[in-house]
Structure formats: C-alpha cells, structure tokens
Amino acid sequence: MVEFSLWDILRNLLLALRWTVGLSLIAFVGGGLVGLALLLARLAKLPGAERGVGAYVQLFQGTPLLMQLFLAYFGIALFGFKVSAWVAASLALTLYTSAFLSEIWRGCVNAIPRGQWEASASLALGFTEQLRHVILPQALRIAIAPTVGFLVQVIKGTALASVIGFIELTKAGTMITNATFRPFTVYACVGAALLHAVFPDLCLEPLARKEAAP
Numbered sequence: 279m280v281e282f283s284l285w286d287i288l289r290n291l292l293l294a295l296r297w298t299v300g301l302s303l304i305a306f307v308g309g310g311l312v313g314l315a316l317l318l319a320r321l322a323k324l325p326g327a328e329r330g331v332g333a334y335v336q337l338f339q340g341t342p343l344l345m346q347l348f349l350a351y352f353g354i355a356l357f358g359f360k361v362s363a364w365v366a367a368s369l370a371l372t373l374y375t376s377a378f379l380s381e382i383w384r385g386c387v388n389a390i391p392r393g394q395w396e397a398s399a400s401l402a403l404g405f406t407e408q409l410r411h412v413i414l415p416q417a418l419r420i421a422i423a424p425t426v427g428f429l430v431q432v433i434k435g436t437a438l439a440s441v442i443g444f445i446e447l448t449k450a451g452t453m454i455t456n457a458t459f460r461p462f463t464v465y466a467c468v469g470a471a472l473l474h475a476v477f478p479d480l481c482l483e484p485l486a487r488k489e490a491a492p
Contacts (some may be wrong), residue, residue, distance in 0.1 A: 309375025
C-alpha cells in the first residue's frame with residue numbers, strides 16, 4: 279500500500295479539479311453559444327429551422343450522454359480522425375449542453391407575454407431591436423435560475439468522461455482510492471471539492487463569519 283498523507287490526497291485531487299472545472303466551462307460556454315444560435319434561428323423563423331432544431335434537440339436530449347461520449351471518441355476515429363479524450367469530451371458535452379440550454383431559453387422567451395412583442399412592433403422596432411431592447415432583457419431574469427441549475431448537471435456530467443480515458447475529479451478519486459485503500463477520506467475530499475466548485479459561497483461563508491466575529 280502506498281502511503282499518502284492527507285495533503286498528498288488533496289493536492290492530487292485539486293490538480294484533477296482544474297480539469298473538471300475547465301471541461302465544465304468549455305461545455306457551458308460552447309453549449310451556450312450554440313444554444314443561443316439555435317434559439318435565434320427558431321425565433322427568426324428561418325426556413326427549416328423549427329424542424330431542424332427540433333430534431334437536433336430531440337437527438338441530444340433523447341440519447342444518453344454516455345453514448346454521445348463514446349460516439350465522439352470512437353465514432354470520429356472511424357473516419358480517420360484521431361481525437362484526444364479532451365477534445366471528444368469537450369465536443370460531446372458542448373453539443374449535449376446546447377440542446378438543453380436552447381430549450382431552457384426558448385421556454386424563458388415564450389414566458390414573455392405576447393403583448394410585449396406587439397407593443398415593441400407598434401414602435402416600429404425590427405426583429406433584432408425587439409430582442410435586444412424588449413424581449414431578451416426580460417427573458418434573462420427568468421433564465422438565471424434554470425440556467426444555473428443546469429450548470430450543476432453539466433459539472434456532474436463531466437464524471438462520465440472518465441469512460442473514454444479523461445481523468446477528472448471522480449476518476450482521480452478512484453485511482454487514489456485504489457492506491458491508498460482510504461475510500462472514505464478520498465471521496466469525502468472529492469465531495470467537498472465538488473461542493474466548492476458548484477457552491478463556492480457555501481464553503482467560504484463560514485470562514486467569512488469567523489473572520490467577522492469579534
């Protein structure tokens with residue numbers, strides 16, 4: 279058995295945490311940009327956009343993320359393109375995230391009363407101006423809660439990337455556990471790291487109260 283101190287465990291997990299956070303940011307930012315483009319195509323009622331975007335959303339929402347990761351890693355290789363686990367995981371999670379964010383944001387836009395569209399049209403605003411000045415500012419406030427909630431799902435989804443060889447936080451925890459035979463210590467640290475990644479204020483608030491105490 280390899281002797282690992284608590285600091286050794288924390289140090290290795292923190293190194294793996296940066297890959298989890300990095301992959302989550304790539305998936306969320308990339309998925310947000312693609313999802314916004316899909317939303318705008320639907321709202322603009324481009325030819326074939328409604329049917330095409332609907333099929334895209336059904337495909338990525340209706341299939342398991344695990345299967346999408348396998349297809350991104352092994353499927354692309356069938357066409358002669360060798361991709362790393364990092365690239366495959368980023369691509370799969372970006373497409374997966376875009377499908378969900380597109381639907382989340384479409385629901386937020388649909389929640390805006392129809393009268394807002396009619397009122398802005400009566401002011402001779404074009405479609406782009408309607409979105410920019412009237413619709414999107416109102417939809418943004420509605421979208422904050424479900425978008426942040428889905429970000430938690432994205433962070434959790436990064437754990438599945440380990441099946442294609444991507445070493446993120448939970449995979450690193452499993453590897454350290456196999457080397458140290460200290461599962462309770464290791465996974466407690468993994469849980470604390472994930473909790474801090476998702477809710478940083480939750481971990482910092484007790485320290486802030488302690489410093490503020492007389």
